[in-house]
Amino acid sequence: MALIVQKFGGSSVADVGRIRRCARRIVDAKDAGHNVVVVVSAMGKTTDGLVELAREASSDPETGEASDAGPSKRELDMLLSTGERITIAAMAMVLHAMGHEAVSFTGRQIGMVTDDAHTRARIASVDADRMRAELEAGRIVVVAGFQGVTDAGEITTLGRGGSDTTAVAVAAALKADVCEIFTDVDGVYTTDPRLVPEARKLERISYDEMLEMASLGAKVMHSRAVEFGAKYEVPIHVRHSHRPDEGTLITKEVEKMEELQVTGVVLKPNLGRITLDNVPDSPGVAAKVFAHLAESGVVVDDIIQTVVGDGVATISFTVDHADLPDIKPMLDDIMGQIGGGHASIDVGFAKISAVGVGIRSHTSVASMMFKALAEGGVNIANITTSEIKISVIVDKGDGEKALQLVHGVLF
Amino acid sequence: MALIVQKFGGSSVADVGRIRRCARRIVDAKDAGHNVVVVVSAMGKTTDGLVELAREASSDPETGEASDAGPSKRELDMLLSTGERITIAAMAMVLHAMGHEAVSFTGRQIGMVTDDAHTRARIASVDADRMRAELEAGRIVVVAGFQGVTDAGEITTLGRGGSDTTAVAVAAALKADVCEIFTDVDGVYTTDPRLVPEARKLERISYDEMLEMASLGAKVMHSRAVEFGAKYEVPIHVRHSHRPDEGTLITKEVEKMEELQVTGVVLKPNLGRITLDNVPDSPGVAAKVFAHLAESGVVVDDIIQTVVGDGVATISFTVDHADLPDIKPMLDDIMGQIGGGHASIDVGFAKISAVGVGIRSHTSVASMMFKALAEGGVNIANITTSEIKISVIVDKGDGEKALQLVHGVLF
Numbered sequence: 148m149a150l151i152v153q154k155f156g157g158s159s160v161a162d163v164g165r166i167r168r169c170a171r172r173i174v175d176a177k178d179a180g181h182n183v184v185v186v187v188s189a190m191g192k193t194t195d196g197l198v199e200l201a202r203e204a205s206s207d208p209e210t211g212e213a214s215d216a217g218p219s220k221r222e223l224d225m226l227l228s229t230g231e232r233i234t235i236a237a238m239a240m241v242l243h244a245m246g247h248e249a250v251s252f253t254g255r256q257i258g259m260v261t262d263d264a265h266t267r268a269r270i271a272s273v274d275a276d277r278m279r280a281e282l283e284a285g286r287i288v289v290v291a292g293f294q295g296v297t298d299a300g301e302i303t304t305l306g307r308g309g310s311d312t313t314a315v316a317v318a319a320a321l322k323a324d325v326c327e328i329f330t331d332v333d334g335v336y337t338t339d340p341r342l343v344p345e346a347r348k349l350e351r352i353s354y355d356e357m358l359e360m361a362s363l364g365a366k367v368m369h370s371r372a373v374e375f376g377a378k379y380e381v382p383i384h385v386r387h388s389h390r391p392d393e394g395t396l397i398t399k400e401v402e403k404m405e406e407l408q409v410t411g412v413v414l415k416p417n418l419g420r421i422t423l424d425n426v427p428d429s430p431g432v433a434a435k436v437f438a439h440l441a442e443s444g445v446v447v448d449d450i451i452q453t454v455v456g457d458g459v460a461t462i463s464f465t466v467d468h469a470d471l472p473d474i475k476p477m478l479d480d481i482m483g484q485i486g487g488g489h490a491s492i493d494v495g496f497a498k499i500s501a502v503g504v505g506i507r508s509h510t511s512v513a514s515m516m517f518k519a520l521a522e523g524g525v526n527i528a529n530i531t532t533s534e535i536k537i538s539v540i541v542d543k544g545d546g547e548k549a550l551q552l553v554h555g556v557l558f
Numbered sequence: 559m560a561l562i563v564q565k566f567g568g569s570s571v572a573d574v575g576r577i578r579r580c581a582r583r584i585v586d587a588k589d590a591g592h593n594v595v596v597v598v599s600a601m602g603k604t605t606d607g608l609v610e611l612a613r614e615a616s617s618d619p620e621t622g623e624a625s626d627a628g629p630s631k632r633e634l635d636m637l638l639s640t641g642e643r644i645t646i647a648a649m650a651m652v653l654h655a656m657g658h659e660a661v662s663f664t665g666r667q668i669g670m671v672t673d674d675a676h677t678r679a680r681i682a683s684v685d686a687d688r689m690r691a692e693l694e695a696g697r698i699v700v701v702a703g704f705q706g707v708t709d710a711g712e713i714t715t716l717g718r719g720g721s722d723t724t725a726v727a728v729a730a731a732l733k734a735d736v737c738e739i740f741t742d743v744d745g746v747y748t749t750d751p752r753l754v755p756e757a758r759k760l761e762r763i764s765y766d767e768m769l770e771m772a773s774l775g776a777k778v779m780h781s782r783a784v785e786f787g788a789k790y791e792v793p794i795h796v797r798h799s800h801r802p803d804e805g806t807l808i809t810k811e812v813e814k815m816e817e818l819q820v821t822g823v824v825l826k827p828n829l830g831r832i833t834l835d836n837v838p839d840s841p842g843v844a845a846k847v848f849a850h851l852a853e854s855g856v857v858v859d860d861i862i863q864t865v866v867g868d869g870v871a872t873i874s875f876t877v878d879h880a881d882l883p884d885i886k887p888m889l890d891d892i893m894g895q896i897g898g899g900h901a902s903i904d905v906g907f908a909k910i911s912a913v914g915v916g917i918r919s920h921t922s923v924a925s926m927m928f929k930a931l932a933e934g935g936v937n938i939a940n941i942t943t944s945e946i947k948i949s950v951i952v953d954k955g956d957g958e959k960a961l962q963l964v965h966g967v968l969f
Contacts, residue, residue, distance in 0.1 A: 163614045170619075197644070203574045204651035208581075218651045225662050226647035229640035233608070236637035240615035240629045251636050255666075256711055300667055 149324040150282070151176050154186040154292065154314035156330050159388040160234050161191030163241065168389060169329070170241045173287060177247065182282045184321065186292045186314040187238055189230025197226050220265035224294075224304045228254070231291035231310070238289045249287040252277070254294035254302075259313065261295035261303045267444050268295055268303035270312065270375075273320035290317055308369030315372045319379035326376065326383050328368060333387035334395035335360070335367050338412040338554045342547050345558065349395050349410065356410045357383075357397045359502040359536045373397065409503035409512060409557045414550040416543065417468040418448060418496040421478070426488035428460040436462060439481050445470045448498070449531050449538070459488070465540070468494060496528065497546030499553050500538040512557065513537050519556040525549045560735040561693070562587050565597040565703065565725035567741050570799035571645050572602030574652065579800060580740070581652045584698060588658065593693045595732065597703045597725040598649055600641025608637050631676035635705075635715045639665070642702035642721070649700045660698040663688070665705035665713075670724065672706035672714045675855045679706055679714035681723065681786075684731035701728055719780030726783045730790035737787065737794050739779060744798035745806035746771070746778050749823040749965045753958050756969065760806050760821065767821045768794075768808045770913040770947045784808065820914035820923060820968045825961040827954060828879040829859060829907040832889070837899035839871040847873060850892050856881045859909070860942045860949070870899070876951070879905060907939065908957030910964050911949040923968065924948050930967035936960045 153176065155169045169185075176183050189197075205218035217223075235251035242249035258274025281288050292310025295303045305312050311328060318326035332340075333348065335357065340346040352360075354377035361370035367385055376383045376397060386394035426432055433452060440447055448465040455461055466474060471492065478490040506512050516537060520527060525548060529540035541549050564587065566580045580596075587594050600608075616629035628634075646662035653660035669685025692699050703721025706714045716723050722739060729737035743751075744759065746768065751757040763771075765788035772781035778796055787794045787808060797805035837843055844863060851858055859876040866872055877885060882903065889901040917923050927948060931938060936959060940951035952960050 163611070166615065167619050200574070200644070200648055201651060204577065204648040205655050208578050208652070208656055214655060219654055222647045222650045222654075222662055225650075225664075226644060229643045232640045233611070233637060236633045237611055237615040239633045239636075240612060241619070243630055243633075244616050244625060245619055251633055253636075253713070302664070 148180045148182065150182045150184075150321055152184045152186060152314050152318040152321070152323045152326045154310060154326065154328050155188070155388060156310065157188040157191055157194065158331050159329055160187055160238070163237065166190075166234075166238055166241050167245075170238065170245055172329070172388075173242065174245060174247060177287060184278060184282070184288045184290060184317055184323070185238060186290045186310060186317060187231060187234040188292050188310040189227075190234050190237070193230040193233065194227060197230060201226055221301065224265045224268075224302050227304050228291075228294040228302050231293050235289045235291045242287055242289070247287055248285060249289055250281050251289040251291070253291050254313070255296040257290055257317070259295040259316070261297060261305070263297045263299070263301060263303065264444050265301075265303055267306035268297075269371075270295060270305070270316050273316050275320040278317070278321060305371075308372075311369040311372035312375060315375040315379075315381055315383060318381045319375055323381065326381050328372075328383060328385045329388040330367065330385060331388065332367055332385075333390055333392055334385055335397070336411065337409075337558055338550060339366070339414065342414065343412075343551050343554045345554065347558065350393075351396045351398060352410055353504065354397060354399060355535055356502050356504060359500065359533070360411050360413050368397075409501050409506065411503070412499065412501050412550060412554045412557060414546055415448070415467075415498040415500075416546050418465045418498055418540070418543075419468050419471045419492060419494045420463055420465050420496055420540075421474065422461065422463040422491050422493070423482070423485075424461050424489045424491070425455075425459045426462060426485055428458050432460070432485050433462060435484050436481055439477060439484070440474070443473060443477060445473055445477075449529075449540075451529065451531070465496065465498070495543040496540050497543045497549070498538050498540050499546070499549045500536050501553060501557060502536045504535050506535055506537060515556050516553050519552045520549055523548060523552040525552065559591045559593065561593045561595075561732055563595045563597060563725050563729040563732070563734045563737040565721060565737065565739050566599070566799060567721065568599040568602055568605065569742050570740055571598055571649070574648065577601075577645075577649055577652050578656075581649065581656055583740070583799075584653065585656060585658060588698060595689060595693070595699045595701060595728055595734070596649065597701045597721060597728060598642060598645040599703050599721040600638075601645050601648070604641040604644065605638060608641060612637055632712065635676045635679075635713050638715050639702075639705040639713050642704050646700045646702045653698055653700070658698055659696060660700055661692050662700040662702070664702050665724070666707040668701055668728070670706040670727070672708060672716070674708045674710070674712060674714065676712075676714055678717040678855050679708075680782075681706060681716070681727050684727050686731040689728070689732060716782075719783075722780040722783035723786060726786040726790075726792055726794060729792045730786055734792065737792050739783075739794060739796045740799040741778065741796065742799065743778055743796075744801055744803055745796055746808070747822065748820075748969055749961060750777070750825065753825065754823075754962050754965045756965065758969065761804075762807045762809060763821055764915065765808060765810060766946055767913050767915060770911065770944070771822050771824050779808075820912050820917065822914070823910065823912050823961060823965045823968060825957055826859070826878075826909040826911075827957050829876045829909055829951070829954075830879050830882045831874055831876050831904045831907055831951075832885065833872065833874040833902050833904070834893070834896075835872050835900045835902070836866075836870045837873060837896055839869050843871070843896050844873060846895050847892055850888060850895070851885070854884060854888060856884055856888075860940075860951075862940065862942070876907065876909070906954045907951050908954045908960070909949050909951050910957065910960045911947050912964060912968060913947045915946055917946055917948060926967050927964050930963045931960055934959060934963040936963065 201218040239251040261268035292313040336346040383397040612629040650660040650662040672679035703724040747757040794808040
């Protein structure tokens with residue numbers, strides 16, 4: 148008898164008919180003798196509807212114009228957290244109607260405690276006791292994804308994709324045997340099959356590789372969920388909601404891994420670049436810049452710092468386009484604090500990254516990539532590398548073409 | 559500077575435009591120097607939509623037939639409590655957009671502790687500290703009506719109309735100067751103006767009179783809200799959401815009360831009658847019957863017990879039609895416990911009641927009522943009286959006609 152956490156995303160639970168299809172998978176696992184905890188997202192377009200309500204409610208009452216600052220993040224969390232609560236109740240009712248005992252829990256009710264960074268809170272702890280008691284009583288436990296509560300009792304959300312994180316955190320707290328992520332793709336591919344038809348499904352992938360692929364833009368899983376999986380060694384099985392096939396297993400162990408130097412190639416299509424020119428080349432400058440960004444919860448992509456001589460340096464970093472509105476008002480503050488220099492923002496970049504544990508020991512991967520891009524006429528703006536990846540930054544307009552070129556030469 | 563609690567019902571907050579209209583009333587009170595706590599219901603048809611989702615989710619997965627037992631009440635509370643949370647967040651955002659500081663709270667966040675009778679929980683206590691701190695900081699406090707939480711952390715709802723109860727309970731906890739109930743009627747009338755065009759608006763009414771009128775079916779306010787008001791002496795001002803006129807003040811003091819013997823006439827249109835025949839005429843029988851009903855939360859309307867001789871008695875009582883499905887399965891249990899007799903259920907009754915503090919000292923009211931009904935050809939099935947009311951039970955089909963006859967002769 149295993150303990151299985153199953154997570155179903157928004158499109159899988161968009162209406163009662165689809166919730167029933169998910170419920171059958173849950174009941175199959177239960178009937179096979181396993182204990183099952185289910186984590187669900189908001190139904191279908193519910194979250195989008197709530198976001199639209201927030202936009203309307205926070206717009207100017209006279210002109211109807213959207214507010215620059217957007218709705219209060221605390222109130223947005225209050226609003227958005229209702230979406231998953233609707234799904235858990237509906238899922239529990241569907242399971243009851245199928246003759247099974249089930250009980251739903253909000254984030255608060257399973258002690259999903261987070262910090263107070265509204266709309267992108269981080270999980271501090273999960274209390275497994277209540278869930279364990281219900282499982283021991285033979286019940287299916289249905290948990291609201293995406294949400295938590297601060298020590299002070301404020302409702303928080305984990306940001307988009309946060310339900311994956313909830314599922315893996317719950318699996319970690321319960322020491323579950325596996326966390327199954329049911330989604331609308333049937334596994335992790337060597338690259339996005341919608342952009343590159345030759346993409347191949349992977350049977351297994353390591354946490355580190357998946358982490359590079361997730362943080363670089365592969366849409367299969369939220370990277371925080373994979374981090375949790377890696378930290379607590381929770382095997383994560385990514386599967387299609389409505390197909391019986393095995394998907395891709397994300398694990399620490401990769402014994403059965405195919406003999407690929409490169410596991411996958413991913414595209415991150417919308418990057419902005421912030422460049423801080425002529426900043427003092429003194430200790431602590433970078434710390435000040437990124438401490439400020441970290442406090443506000445902005446996720447910085449790549450950072451490149453170069454000293455240009457005469458005691459001044461250039462710091463540049465890339466962020467997702469979506470974070471640019473948050474960053475703009477911060478730049479003046481940052482420049483004031485570091486005492487000199489000039490900030491500029493460029494938009495319109497994309498990043499293509501090859502990921503794989505074999506990359507470092509095979510310099511041929513890099514040269515193959517650069518050659519393919521050059522022959523395809525794609526100009527490379529930046530190159531960054533890590534232990535298991537090689538990334539190139541190109542113009543946004545060249546993104547998909549570059550992805551196809553790199554995937555073509557490596558697979 | 560007064561402390562005012564304002565409650566807005568579902569139709570008053572059905573969309574962002576209407577929420578803004580309510581927000582202007584709130585801001586007017588705030589700008590006049592008052593502290594304001596706002597209690598809101600779910601937006602428009604939200605609750606109906608959630609109830610429909612629950613019906614669908616708990617229906618038979620094969621046949622689609624509605625389940626006899628209905629959805630789990632715990633899960634129904636989980637589901638329905640989301641409706642008001644959506645409104646509080648939207649209301650806070652609208653107030654922010656109008657340049658005011660506001661903060662929303664769920665039932666749990668203001669310590670609205672209830673018993674565990676899901677779908678019709680009763681309030682045990684309210685914690686005023688958090689609200690008071692926010693008011694002192696100059697903020698408008700926006701509270702989710704209708705919901706609470708048990709000591710064990712389970713989410714409960716107070717039943718339909720429960721937002722009125724929330725508002726008065728909050729006003730009592732804060733010792734507010736007045737609790738304004740904004741609704742789609744402009745006050746309390748001598749009877750339902752939709753049924754009797756001659757109905758007149760009352761300027762003031764006492765708690766006791768309002769209680770009789772509310773529990774007897776006047777749709778203006780939930781009777782539990784009036785009970786709270788009476789117990790903690792909270793003045794309740796019933797007003798129209800979108801009209802500036804004064805409504806009806808429900809208070810302990812009735813100095814300005816008009817010199818009417820009768821304050822109002824109310825119709826309760828859907829009553830069922832349960833008759834327990836040939837039950838043993840021994841001490842404790844009635845206690846057993848009604849203890850059983852009370853445990854299950856059924857609200858019993860009128861009770862009539864008569865001893866028919868030979869050591870047996872007849873106990874009959876009326877309940878709302880909506881409670882009949884809950885009662886049917888209980889009757890066998892009850893009959894088994896009292897050791898004899900036979901239970902039967904009749905449906906299709908209505909009750910017309912005249913209410914007023916002057917009634918007891920004016921026997922003419924009763925005779926005027928009976929005469930008017932007799933002349934109108936309405937047969938009276940039962941008569942019950944209290945200190946401040948006279949009620950007659952008639953066939954459901956005669957209900958509206960009887961209401962018009964009684965109102966006509968008394969006003």
